[in-house]
Amino acid sequence: MKRIGVLTSGGDSPGMNAAIRAVVRKAIYHDIEVYGIYQGYSGLINGQIEKLELGSVGDIIHRGGTMLHTARCEEFKTLEGQKKGIEQLNKFGIEGLVVIGGDGSFQGARKLTEHGFPTIGVPGTIDNDISGTDYTIGFDTALNTVIDAIDKIRDTATSHERTYVVEVMGRDAGDLALWSGLADGAETILVPEVEYNMDDVVSRLKRGADRGKKHSIIIVAEGIGSGVDIGNEIEEKTGFETRVTVLGHIQRGGSPTAADRVLASRLGAKAVELLIDGQEGKMVGIEKNILVAHDIADALSREHQIDAEMYKLSQELSI
Structure with missing residues (x-):
């Protein structure tokens, strides 16, 4: 192979630039030419x-985002x-392709x-929702961005003795x-993988108030639904003054952490x-700090799961 594309x-996710850099320099080290494809599959077409x-x-x-830019492309979903x-x-004589992105990119x-063109996937998404790897590029940076925001929200929650609902991406x-939520000691964490009962959330908040707790932080994954709706329901059922913060796309930006760069x-x-x-149709990943490769089709067929033990621990520590 003498010419590849990326x-x-x-x-986008923090660390994509570091991955592009690695692809280019690793390939050139092995006397392989590299061609950058701008604007994702749209730019490829x-x-x-x-x-x-x-x-x-x-x-x-050290830069967030992606120098190759990115886009979503409905046309590429067609034959x-x-x-x-x-x-x-x-046309450009490219013999193999590296695709950096999430599950849509992997599709x-x-x-x-399947059409006979050798392609390798690199998992880049803040959602950490790709099977076949413990971590995806960008997750650690986004996590630290969220933690920093919650730390600041907790300061004002303490000052005003309010309940705060924080909606995060994913x-x-x-x-x-x-x-x-575990890193910031949230009282309740709502995730798509686990059914929740609003009465249980309310009971937990009231128990805290009964023992003198003046403020609470509730983390809501966007896959659950609207943090605003959940905040309104909590205020209605508890009578506690409640504020909602939707962190949004701030979670995707920023300089990648050392963990994401490496x-x-x-x-x-x-x-x-x-x-x-000579391999193709694979995705690279990391499991227990060891680099691995799995069939993309297998990775896409598996449903994402959260760490059940970690979720249980978050409940035990937030009593």
Whole structure:
């Protein structure tokens, strides 16, 4: 293999630039040319492809977002769109592709492989919802952003003796909510993977108030529903003054943490190694700090699960 491509797709996540850098420099180290594909699958279809050199990825390891930019592309979900993408890859003489993104990006990577084009997926999403890896690129940075925000919210919650509901991202996964809630001592954590009963939430809040607790923090994963609606229901049923904060896209930005920079560098380089070894239709991941590779199709077929023991612990420590 003498020429490969790299693209980022779907939602951006801190550390994507570090992964791009690793792909480019690992490939060039092995005398392989690298072409950057801009605007994700949309850019692939439209031929927004440029050769990348060592200097192209200089001074980006510490930057959030993605230098290749990203977009969602409905056209690439069609057979015609996929064929257009492969035509562009062939036009530029690209023999293998590294796709950095979440499960939607992996769906596209799987389709390319099914059409005979060697593709490797690198998990980049703050949601941490990809099976086959303990962590995805961007999760640690987003988690620390959430924790910093909750720390600040707790200060004002204490000052005003209020109940605060904080809605965090994660799509249909509750990892951001669970990890940040445990790290910040939240009284209640609501995640999509576990059914909740509002009466139990209310009872927990009232028990805390009865023992003299003046404020509470409740973390709501966006996959549960609207944090605003939940906050209104809590205030109605408890009579406690309640405020809601929706953290939104602030969670996707910022300079990646050391953990995300190292993870992205390792996964990006591993993806190139797999292409060199003639593998395709794989995703790279990390399990117990060991780099692994799984079939993308298998990873996509498995439903995401939260750590049940961690969830139980969060309940035990918030009595």
